Amino acid sequence: MVELKTPSEVEAMAVTGAFIAELLADLAERADVGVNLLDLEQRAREMIAERGAESCYWDYAPSFGNGPFRNVICLSVNDAVLHGLPHDYVLADGDLLSMDIAVSIDGWVADSARSVIVGTPRPEDQRLVAATEEALRAAIDAARPGARLGDISAAIGAVAKSRGYRVNTEFGGHGLGRTMHEDPHVPNIGRPGRGMKLRPGLTLALEPWFTLGTERIKFDADGWTIRSFDGSRGAHSEHTIAITDGEARVLTARPA
Numbered sequence: 001m002v003e004l005k006t007p008s009e010v011e012a013m014a015v016t017g018a019f020i021a022e023l024l025a026d027l028a029e030r031a032d033v034g035v036n037l038l039d040l041e042q043r044a045r046e047m048i049a050e051r052g053a054e055s056c057y058w059d060y061a062p063s064f065g066n067g068p069f070r071n072v073i074c075l076s077v078n079d080a081v082l083h084g085l086p087h088d089y090v091l092a093d094g095d096l097l098s099m100d101i102a103v104s105i106d107g108w109v110a111d112s113a114r115s116v117i118v119g120t121p122r123p124e125d126q127r128l129v130a131a132t133e134e135a136l137r138a139a140i141d142a143a144r145p146g147a148r149l150g151d152i153s154a155a156i157g158a159v160a161k162s163r164g165y166r167v168n169t170e171f172g173g174h175g176l177g178r179t180m181h182e183d184p185h186v187p188n189i190g191r192p193g194r195g196m197k198l199r200p201g202l203t204l205a206l207e208p209w210f211t212l213g214t215e216r217i218k219f220d221a222d223g224w225t226i227r228s229f230d231g232s233r234g235a236h237s238e239h240t241i242a243i244t245d246g247e248a249r250v251l252t253a254r255p256a
Helices: 007-030 037-051 123-142 149-163
Strands: 074-077 080-082 096-105 108-117 173-175 182-186 203-206 209-211 217-219 226-228 234-236 239-242
Touching: 007 037, 007 096, 007 108, 007 239, 037 074, 037 096, 074 080, 080 096, 080 209, 080 234, 096 123, 096 234, 108 123, 108 234, 123 149, 123 203, 123 209, 123 234, 123 239, 149 182, 149 203, 182 203
Parallel strands: none
Antiparallel strands: 074 096, 080 226, 096 108, 108 239, 173 182, 173 203, 203 239, 209 234, 217 226
16 A cells, blocks of 8 residues: 655654655765774664664565664675675775665664775776666656656656666565555556656655676675675665655655
């Protein structure tokens, strides 16, 4: 069931979104050569506790995972493309790090992800990250009242195709609000003019993620970390948005 949010409920989600944007900005500044992933996980825990927020990841146990998740953020490095389990790994020069987090404040959820390059960037990684960010902007531009869900998916897929990246259809965006995952599912590829009509009050997490090579994926032995099947690097960008009477409102906009 798709639940439309009232203006006051969207404002409550925006409070959560602003905190997530602040948290990711903080971690992006700390992600440097020689920093352990566990230190970033600990910093995220500290900020969540200080804010009085609640992690949506802790004890999360979906059908595709291995038991309850016991971390507050996903940290995916290089060919780890989604749901990276924080572990004892020291970031090296040139690593491509994707950070994905969802939290709840006063019962309202927001979800966001961003990818950063540690130290010396590779040009192909820079292009990959830029492509996910471009696709996210295109998806947000397409998210207008009266448009269709397929218009959002098609906008993401068009950017991927224009940049030469193939799109995985197993994981994509989703609705959210009181919980982290609500209807509808938002694929990262689709046909314009298809699917449900977008109405004010609909809140969505849009999250294009691409890899340099294949769209196929595989799971690590930890049961969570998803890697590209061919070992190519991946990047991930995500915002929580609300459909309004005009342009979509980005609830997790990064601080200036």
